[in-house]
Amino acid sequence: MATEAATGQTVSRPGIVSLGSVVRVAETIVGAVLLILILQWVLEFEIADPRLWSIYWRPFTDGIVGSLGYIALILPVSVLMGFFLGWARISRFRVLAWPVATYVDFFRGVPPLVIVIFASLIGPSLMPERFQSRTLGLTLAALALAFHSAAYQAEIFRAGFQSVHRGQLEAAQALGLKPLQAMRHVVLPQAFRLSLPPLGNELAVLIKDTSLLSAIGAIDIFGLSQDVQQQLIFTPGSDLRWLFIIWTAVALVYFVMTYAMTTILAYLERRVRVRGLETMSI
Amino acid sequence: MIRVVGVHKTFGPLHVLRGITLEVPKGEALVIIGPSGSGKSTLLRCINLLVEPDAGSVFIDGVHVNRPEVSAEWVRQQVGMVFQSFNLFTHLTALQNVMLGPVRVKGMEQEAARVKAKQLLARVGLAAKAEAYPAELSGGQQQRVAIARALAMDPKAMLFDEPTSALDPEYIREVLDVMTALAREGMTMIVVTHEMGFASNVASRIVFIDAGIVLEEGHPNQIFGNPQQERTRTFVSKILR
Numbered sequence: 001m002a003t004e005a006a007t008g009q010t011v012s013r014p015g016i017v018s019l020g021s022v023v024r025v026a027e028t029i030v031g032a033v034l035l036i037l038i039l040q041w042v043l044e045f046e047i048a049d050p051r052l053w054s055i056y057w058r059p060f061t062d063g064i065v066g067s068l069g070y071i072a073l074i075l076p077v078s079v080l081m082g083f084f085l086g087w088a089r090i091s092r093f094r095v096l097a098w099p100v101a102t103y104v105d106f107f108r109g110v111p112p113l114v115i116v117i118f119a120s121l122i123g124p125s126l127m128p129e130r131f132q133s134r135t136l137g138l139t140l141a142a143l144a145l146a147f148h149s150a151a152y153q154a155e156i157f158r159a160g161f162q163s164v165h166r167g168q169l170e171a172a173q174a175l176g177l178k179p180l181q182a183m184r185h186v187v188l189p190q191a192f193r194l195s196l197p198p199l200g201n202e203l204a205v206l207i208k209d210t211s212l213l214s215a216i217g218a219i220d221i222f223g224l225s226q227d228v229q230q231q232l233i234f235t236p237g238s239d240l241r242w243l244f245i246i247w248t249a250v251a252l253v254y255f256v257m258t259y260a261m262t263t264i265l266a267y268l269e270r271r272v273r274v275r276g277l278e279t280m281s282i
Numbered sequence: 283m284i285r286v287v288g289v290h291k292t293f294g295p296l297h298v299l300r301g302i303t304l305e306v307p308k309g310e311a312l313v314i315i316g317p318s319g320s321g322k323s324t325l326l327r328c329i330n331l332l333v334e335p336d337a338g339s340v341f342i343d344g345v346h347v348n349r350p351e352v353s354a355e356w357v358r359q360q361v362g363m364v365f366q367s368f369n370l371f372t373h374l375t376a377l378q379n380v381m382l383g384p385v386r387v388k389g390m391e392q393e394a395a396r397v398k399a400k401q402l403l404a405r406v407g408l409a410a411k412a413e414a415y416p417a418e419l420s421g422g423q424q425q426r427v428a429i430a431r432a433l434a435m436d437p438k439a440m441l442f443d444e445p446t447s448a449l450d451p452e453y454i455r456e457v458l459d460v461m462t463a464l465a466r467e468g469m470t471m472i473v474v475t476h477e478m479g480f481a482s483n484v485a486s487r488i489v490f491i492d493a494g495i496v497l498e499e500g501h502p503n504q505i506f507g508n509p510q511q512e513r514t515r516t517f518v519s520k521i522l523r
Binding site: 165167168170171172173174175176177178181185186189190193272274275276277 | 330332354355356358359362363365367369370371372373382383386387414415416417418428431432435
């Protein structure tokens with residue numbers, strides 16, 4: 001780093017796979033395996049027990065696919081909405097700002113579970129009978145979850161925009177850039193850099209919140225695992241320690257999904273790092 | 283080149299500019315002095331329309347610019363501006379800072395813009411710092427990059443808003459040298475500064491602004507040596523110590 005600065009060479013961008021990130025991932029995997037081994041030992045279960053997995057494998061894989069589907073819908077929608085709502089809050093068109101403030105206050109004040117249930121009821125009831133279906137209710141509930149997270153993300157992006165010094169915009173304007181160009185080339189890159197860490201936080205919460213959709217019958221890893229649990233509890237002679245296996249597996253799935261997302265964001269964070277603006281170590 | 287006629291600007295209860303009139307012919311370096319809060323910065327910002335005048339007219343190269351039909355972006359391409367706090371884009375290297383305007387505003391090819399930007403950085407003595415980010419540069423270096431950035435748009439005139447006020451003393455000289463060279467090359471400039479050495483040597487005229495009006499103007503020798511107004515005298519004696 002120091003030699004680069006001194007010689008004035010082009011910045012070296014970190015590659016997708018750096019040694020440091022491989023080491024971090026390896027550490028996490030070792031940690032997870034150790035934790036599972038300890039749990040197995042203390043709670044006396046066998047994570048790979050074939051008797052359970054013969055029942056659970058199918059719901060397990062279907063559930064993962066289902067959860068990933070919801071995440072693939074909810075994550076992009078929430079980030080896009082959050083971005084534009086955050087922008088609206090700092091817009092020079094003041095008429096945009098206050099409805100967004102109300103929106104944020106509303107969604108921050110209501111539990112996501114309530115929003116999910118409400119959306120699943122209100123959506124279909126407004127539609128003509130022939131359009132009503134389970135899928136419709138679930139999709140609307142998933143979107144409502146995205147709207148909920150968008151409220152939080154709007155605040156993250158607003159803070160990002162507002163932390164860009166006013167003089168940056170003035171300098172862009174003084175060069176003759178139009179407002180959208182100034183946004184695209186000057187304000188946004190800087191706001192984005194500052195928004196990434198809290199955004200990662202919010203997206204981690206959002207991934208796990210998709211489990212709430214099971215409350216209205218979504219086919220996801222949480223819901224299907226709960227079904228299997230019910231089935232086991234009411235099957236005479238089944239080993240209830242199997243429940244530990246199920247929930248360890250479910251926890252692991254959410255952990256892997258969240259960890260994959262934070263790893264991608266950590267990579268983005270390295271990409272937008274600016275020499276001379278590194279965070280301090282104390 | 284630049285003509286300001288009867289410009290007024292009010293911010294809430296504050297009447298910052300109260301009918302300012304001044305003219306800067308092509309090739310002249312005009313220095314504006316005046317106490318803080320007297321409206322110097324606001325006046326510069328009215329010229330490139332970062333601030334919209336409430337009343338009065340601004341002409342650039344004969345064009346009446348503060349009219350709805352004239353786009354502010356066009357006006358700002360005609361007049362470069364250098365800020366007290368540099369305002370280099372923190373996420374871009376020195377070279378990218380200088381290239382941004384030509385590429386995005388003028389639609390210049392990347393390669394052509396790169397060549398031009400390198401020439402401009404060389405001109406302000408920073409050829410070796412092209413790949414440095416603003417946070418890696420001293421204040422004086424940042425301000426020189428900012429001057430190169432403004433020059434990259436080939437402006438007809440340059441506005442300097444207290445360009446050395448935020449600098450440590452050891453960096454002031456290098457920035458003033460660049461500005462002096464620019465004036466000698468015949469660039470039309472309006473400079474708000476309290477650097478009396480620069481004002482005496484480079485300015486063809488000095489304008490003293492107080493409480494939003496032009497109180498006195500004249501040759502540096504007159505303003506510094508023999509000011510006519512009492513308030514000019516008081517102010518000049520303070521900055522000359």
